[in-house]
Amino acid sequence: xxxxxxxxxxxxxxxxxxxxxxxxxxxxxxxxxxxxxxxxxxxxxxxxxxxxxxxxxxxxxxxxxxxxxxxxxxxxxxxxxxxxxxxxxxxxxxxxxxxxxxxxxxxxxxxxxxxxxxxxxxxxxxxxxxxxxxxxxxxxxxxxxxxxxxxxxxxxxxxxxxxxxxxxxxxxxxxxxxxxxxxxxxxxxxxxxxxxxxxxxxxxxxxxxxxxxxxxxxxxxxxxxxxxxxxxxxxxxxxxxxxxxxxxxxxxxxxxxxxxxxxxxxxxxxxxxxxxxxxxxxxxxxxxxxxxxxxxxxxxxxxxxxxxxxxxxxxxxxxxxxxxxxxxxxxxxx
Amino acid sequence: xxxxxxxxxxxxxxxxxxxxxxxxxxxxxxxxxxxxxxxxxxxxxxxxxxxxxxxxxxxxxxxxxxxxxxxxxxxxxxxxxxxxxxxxxxxxxxxxxxxxxxxxxxxxxxxxxxxxxxxxxxxxxxxxxxxxxxxxxxxxxxxxxxxxxxxxxxxxxxxxxxxxxxxxxxxxxxxxxxxxxxxxxxxxxxxxxxxxxxxxxxxxxxxxxxxxxxxxxxxxxxxxxxxxxxxxxxxxxxxxxxxxxxxxxxxxxxxxxxxxxxxxxxxxxxxxxxxxxxxxxxxxxxx
Numbered sequence: 001x002x003x004x005x006x007x008x009x010x011x012x013x014x015x016x017x018x019x020x021x022x023x024x025x026x027x028x029x030x031x032x033x034x035x036x037x038x039x040x041x042x043x044x045x046x047x048x049x050x051x052x053x054x055x056x057x058x059x060x061x062x063x064x065x066x067x068x069x070x071x072x073x074x075x076x077x078x079x080x081x082x083x084x085x086x087x088x089x090x091x092x093x094x095x096x097x098x099x100x101x102x103x104x105x106x107x108x109x110x111x112x113x114x115x116x117x118x119x120x121x122x123x124x125x126x127x128x129x130x131x132x133x134x135x136x137x138x139x140x141x142x143x144x145x146x147x148x149x150x151x152x153x154x155x156x157x158x159x160x161x162x163x164x165x166x167x168x169x170x171x172x173x174x175x176x177x178x179x180x181x182x183x184x185x186x187x188x189x190x191x192x193x194x195x196x197x198x199x200x201x202x203x204x205x206x207x208x209x210x211x212x213x214x215x216x217x218x219x220x221x222x223x224x225x226x227x228x229x230x231x232x233x234x235x236x237x238x239x240x241x242x243x244x245x246x247x248x249x250x251x252x253x254x255x256x257x258x259x260x261x262x263x264x265x266x267x268x269x270x271x272x273x274x275x276x277x278x279x280x281x282x283x284x285x286x287x288x289x290x291x292x293x294x295x296x297x298x299x300x301x302x303x304x305x306x307x308x309x310x311x312x313x314x315x316x317x318x319x320x321x322x323x324x325x326x327x328x329x330x331x332x333x334x
Numbered sequence: 335x336x337x338x339x340x341x342x343x344x345x346x347x348x349x350x351x352x353x354x355x356x357x358x359x360x361x362x363x364x365x366x367x368x369x370x371x372x373x374x375x376x377x378x379x380x381x382x383x384x385x386x387x388x389x390x391x392x393x394x395x396x397x398x399x400x401x402x403x404x405x406x407x408x409x410x411x412x413x414x415x416x417x418x419x420x421x422x423x424x425x426x427x428x429x430x431x432x433x434x435x436x437x438x439x440x441x442x443x444x445x446x447x448x449x450x451x452x453x454x455x456x457x458x459x460x461x462x463x464x465x466x467x468x469x470x471x472x473x474x475x476x477x478x479x480x481x482x483x484x485x486x487x488x489x490x491x492x493x494x495x496x497x498x499x500x501x502x503x504x505x506x507x508x509x510x511x512x513x514x515x516x517x518x519x520x521x522x523x524x525x526x527x528x529x530x531x532x533x534x535x536x537x538x539x540x541x542x543x544x545x546x547x548x549x550x551x552x553x554x555x556x557x558x559x560x561x562x563x564x565x566x567x568x569x570x571x572x573x574x575x576x577x578x579x580x581x582x583x584x585x586x587x588x589x590x591x592x593x594x595x596x597x598x599x600x601x602x603x604x605x606x607x608x609x610x611x612x613x614x615x616x617x618x619x620x621x
Contacts, residue, residue: 035551037513037527048529049511051434052552114515114523 003141006082010138013067013074017100017134018305020067021127023060025301028124028204029294032056033115039108064104071100071134078137089140096133103130117205124201128194131305132312139313144265148320176322178260183318189247189254190311193277196243197304203240208233209297212241215288244281251277251307258314266317273310280307406471406565409583411605415614417458417575417591424450424619429555436510437487437553447555448492449595457575458617460493461593462545462561464568465579466600468587473565475499479536482548482558484512484528489548489558493594495568496560498542504528504535511552518546521562525551545592559594584609591615 027033035053036042042058050058075097079090106123113119139145203209211233218224218238228234255270283300290296426446431437451459479501483490485508496502504514504526511529521539528535539546539562550556561568567587569577579589584607590600596617605611 031554032551034515034525035513037515037525043511043527043529051436051510052550053433053554054511054552055433057551114525 002082006077006141007138007143009077010074010134010141013070014131014134014138016063016067016070017131018302020060020063021131021305022298022302023056023063024124024127025298026294027056027060028120029292029297029301030056033120034111036061036111039111061107064107068100068104071097071130074134074137086140089137092133092137092140096130096137099126099130099133103127115205117202120205121198121201124205125198128197128305128308132309135309135313136316139316144317145320148263148317178257179262179318179321182254182257182261182266183315183322185250185254185257186311186315186318189250190308190315192243192247192250193304193308193311196240196247197308199236199240199243200301200304203233203236206233206236208237209292210288211237213288213291215241215285240284244284248277248281251311254311254314261318261321263317263321266314266321269310269314273307273314276303276307276310280304406469406473407583408581410608411582411584412578412580412610413582413587413589413603413605413613414578414610415463415576415612417461417463417571417577417615417617418456419450419452419458419575419596420456420616420618422619423452423456426450431487431553431555434487434510434553436508440486440508445555448488451492451573453573453575455574457571457573458593458596459571459573459575461571461575461577461591461615461617462493462495462559462568463571463577463579463589463591463613463615464495464544464561464563465565465582466588466590468585469565469567473497475501476566479503480560481505482514482560483507484514484550484556487512487553487556489550489556491558491570493545493559493570494561495570496539496562497566498540498562498564499538502537502539502560504537506531506533512550512556513552514548515551516546516548516560518543521546544590545594561592583607589613591617593617 030053032053032055035057036048038044042048042054042061048054048058075093078093103123103126106119106126110116110119110123203211211231212218212224212228214220219228221228224234224238229238252274255274258270258273259267261267280300280303283296283303287293287296287300427449428444428446430443431441431445448460453459475497480494480496481503482494483505485505487508487510506512506528509531511527513525513527514535515525516523516537516539518539520541520543524537526535526537539560542562542564544561544563545559546562548558548560567579567582569579571577582605584605586602586604588600589603590598592598596619599615599617601613601615603611603613
């Protein structure tokens with residue numbers, strides 16, 4: 001009962017953090033970030049009239065207040081009532097709470113300092129960390145995690161016979177190598193996604209989203225000229241476009257390596273992840289074709305967050321499988 | 335050191351700190367009165383705002399008389415002209431003000447954007463025309479403030495000019511809240527909440543800058559442009575596209591015409607004392 005409550009609660013918190021990200025995307029996409037010029041109050045009130053851009057900005061603040069409280073409660077529940085022995089889980093829940101508090105402070109500062117790109121971009125980058133932390137907490141409270149980290153019932157990993165005649169040992173060893181290889185590729189791809197998200201945040205907050213107004217061409221040319229590169233916003237925009245190519249290639253490679261992992265859930269995750277990233281690239285192009293239509297830019301940001309968290313969750317699961325004893329049990333289950 | 339002596343020193347330090355704080359507060363008080371303070375002229379601001387609409391958009395070099403030795407000169411010459419739009423008149427982009435019930439009530443139905451306003455005989459309104467170069471000397475900021483009013487969920491005027499250091503009076507004549515957010519590159523930006531009808535703020539732009547965008551983040555369609563110059567020789571075209579830059583001293587000037595969507599154009603004009611010279615501009619879509 002207690003575990004079920006924790007499972008549902010942590011998943012709900014992670015989903016609400018995602019909702020908070022979408023609310024933040026609505027603020028930037030509708031350019032409502034300064035519709036409320038004061039902070040922490042809004043026009044000196046707790047509840048101003050929800051008109052125009054205030055609906056998005058104050059709505060984001062209200063969602064943030066609610067979600068921050070829930071992240072705090074999650075941390076409290078994990079720390080004091082539920083998971084007395086799981087240090088990592090407690091640490092992650094505490095980090096999520098600390099990060100969301102810092103996030104609130106950055107949100108306030110960016111309003112008070114009129115959206116300086118450095119603070120606004122840091123706000124966007126930290127939001128992804130908060131989402132990842134709450135998602136990992138939810139994963140670590142799930143049945144999937146319990147299965148992944150279950151100790152092998154009989155012999156420890158090091159006692160497995162390593163003679164060439166033992167085909168099962170060879171098979172296990174090969175599966176372990178595939179898991180390690182997948183871990184490396186997923187780690188690289190996930191890091192690339194995060195860098196790409198930060199580049200996107202800087203592009204968005206420096207107003208460079210349409211610095212190159214056409215796609216896939218660059219100012220009606222297939223290769224950007226040097227004179228074009230000196231235009232404001234073009235370098236960061238170009239970096240985000242090139243980053244997208246790198247991310248798609250890396251995720252496709254990581255997805256391929258995931259298919260060899262002896263955990264059915266992770267093996268199945270590869271194609272979904274690759275599909276998400278390809279759709280994300282299409283949304284990026286669509287945001288240019290539509291001159292930054294609000295629904296498309298919001299969807300682009302939301303899907304970017306999902307791609308990132310998918311990578312993080314896959315990485316954490318692979319990390320658990322990479323543990324020799326867990327790898328053995330996973331291989332046996334496979 | 336004895337206990338009473340320590341207490342005496344502590345008391346003396348506290349007194350000095352209090353005195354210093356009081357002096358600093360006293361020094362800063364005037365600035366607070368001048369800027370950033372909502373004057374909340376609830377009763378009178380609405381009428382005042384309406385009367386002053388467009389006042390800043392017409393150039394007024396009258397305040398440059400009290401000049402020192404390095405003061406720039408004024409004269410009786412003028413540059414006048416008409417700015418026209420050539421080509422097919424683009425269809426005005428329509429939108430609804432439904433995001434705010436007050437605005438929707440002020441403008442029921444579709445509203446046209448103000449960015450390309452073409453009047454009779456294709457005269458182009460809201461073009462900022464100013465002397466870009468050829469002016470020597472310094473000109474003091476006029477004592478009369480420029481005014482921008484938030485009325486009917488639009489800015490009045492949409493394009494205006496002012497002299498660096500001149501006060502800008504910002505009014506809210508609407509019975510809804512606005513924020514007024516300036517986006518300068520050379521001056522200090524501001525973002526002020528104006529939740530009450532009749533509120534008034536006074537701000538300044540200290541450095542010349544052409545142009546500064548002003549926007550309301552609550553109502554995304556609201557935007558205005560302000561040209562800040564070091565001299566008072568500017569004008570904004572009227573609805574029929576005409577303008578006059580008055581009180582120029584004799585000389586050769588580069589005149590620039592700026593439009594928010596159609597870009598800029600320049601011309602050189604030489605005027606003699608008490609002479610009036612024409613300078614017409616033609617803007618084309620996508621030029």
